[in-house]
Amino acid sequence: MARNYQSRKRILVTGGAGFLGSHLIDRLLERGDEVVCVDNLFTGAKRNIEHLHSNPRFEFMRHDVCFPLYVEVDEIYNLACPASPIHYQHDPVQTTKTSVIGAINMLGLAKRLKCKIFQASTSEVYGDPHVHPQTEDYWGNVNPIGIRSCYDEGKRCAETLFFDYHRQLGLEVKVARIFNTYGPRMHPADGRVVSNFIMQALRDEPITMYGDGSQTRSFCYRDDLVEGFLRLMDTAPDVAGPVNIGNPNEFTIRELAELVIGLTGSRSTLDYRPLPQDDPMQRQPNIAVARDKLGWEPKVQLREGLERTIEYFRDFVN
Ligand code: NAD
Ligand code: UDP
Numbered sequence: 001m002a003r004n005y006q007s008r009k010r011i012l013v014t015g016g017a018g019f020l021g022s023h024l025i026d027r028l029l030e031r032g033d034e035v036v037c038v039d040n041l042f043t044g045a046k047r048n049i050e051h052l053h054s055n056p057r058f059e060f061m062r063h064d065v066c067f068p069l070y071v072e073v074d075e076i077y078n079l080a081c082p083a084s085p086i087h088y089q090h091d092p093v094q095t096t097k098t099s100v101i102g103a104i105n106m107l108g109l110a111k112r113l114k115c116k117i118f119q120a121s122t123s124e125v126y127g128d129p130h131v132h133p134q135t136e137d138y139w140g141n142v143n144p145i146g147i148r149s150c151y152d153e154g155k156r157c158a159e160t161l162f163f164d165y166h167r168q169l170g171l172e173v174k175v176a177r178i179f180n181t182y183g184p185r186m187h188p189a190d191g192r193v194v195s196n197f198i199m200q201a202l203r204d205e206p207i208t209m210y211g212d213g214s215q216t217r218s219f220c221y222r223d224d225l226v227e228g229f230l231r232l233m234d235t236a237p238d239v240a241g242p243v244n245i246g247n248p249n250e251f252t253i254r255e256l257a258e259l260v261i262g263l264t265g266s267r268s269t270l271d272y273r274p275l276p277q278d279d280p281m282q283r284q285p286n287i288a289v290a291r292d293k294l295g296w297e298p299k300v301q302l303r304e305g306l307e308r309t310i311e312y313f314r315d316f317v318n
Helices: 019-030 092-113 149-169 193-202 222-233 253-264 288-294 302-314
Strands: 010-014 034-039 058-062 075-078 116-122 173-178 207-210 216-218 243-245 250-252 270-273
Touching (some): 010 019, 075 092, 092 149, 149 173, 193 207, 193 302, 207 253, 216 253, 222 243, 222 288, 243 288, 250 253, 253 302
Parallel strands (some): 010 034, 010 075, 034 058, 075 116, 116 173
Antiparallel strands (some): 216 250
16 A cells, blocks of 8 residues: 555665665655665666655665765665676675675664664575585585685675674564576676576577576576565564565576577577586575565566566677
């Protein structure tokens, strides 16, 4: 139900100019809330939020979450962190700082405000998993010193901080473990597999297939994911998570390439490249907890989601 001036909340979204953050903000504004969007624009883009500037309930602050933030809000969604391997590996020290110091700063803010706080964690906390599909009670198989560690271990440490603030200080926390998500507003040069394959297919360029393409991922459409965020935030205070949010339909990366080539009618061929270090071989969420606690499951399947995403990316092809 739409909120009015009495029931509306003032909500902080860090990383709000990014792919997922900007969609979350659209949903919060649609239901009548006020939003403070904080972003340092490292991987985010002003164009993701430019349609919001005339909305009096929207406010943008250019700020790095590694520095303390003083705002007055009722709820916090902490999404600030580069998500694509090429971006988080560009300045790995900054990536760890963003996850860890950013979490400390946002948890400190939540503590002062006595407000609930959501953390965008990741399936990367499971590393290259030995348990398949991944359940929330699996502790993971993560290399602590590899090229993905800045992201994986940064997010794991952030989870530790969230649960220690919860246990030690009674803070209400909501931790979502997000599995690969795609959709319009992904950065076309983001480097993630869905954006790479679509841009390459639309340009009839070779599709960069890392390894033999037999590694798997489970792709969730962004609208489904954001619905899961909102439901998790609205759960009872004792539901802290972590909760897997993702689409359990698993595909090999080669199947994804073939689907993208088919849907775009592309003449692209597959260009096999070495598999990057520590690239997980399989990933699929077990979403029993999300079904049970949030009454949530994804609705948009890969073909339909890719069609919508391809339409978005056509504007970037010259
Ligand atoms: P994105 O790169 O589009 O968005 C991240 C946003 O955070 C960007 O706008 C970026 O500028 C901002 N940011 C980065 N460092 C910052 C800092 N120090 N201070 C302030 N802002 C900063 O990525 P996304 O896909 O929208 O991911 C959003 C969140 O979800 C991230 O925390 C990511 O780890 C998590 N996540 C995403 C996926 C996915 O598949 N999209 C999967 C797992 C987890
Ligand atoms: N990948 C690929 N070609 C690309 C980009 C990615 O084959 O151009 C592979 C990558 O090696 C991984 C999978 O696709 O196995 C998903 O990669 P992405 O960077 O999207 O996310 P990850 O799940 O690895 O964080």
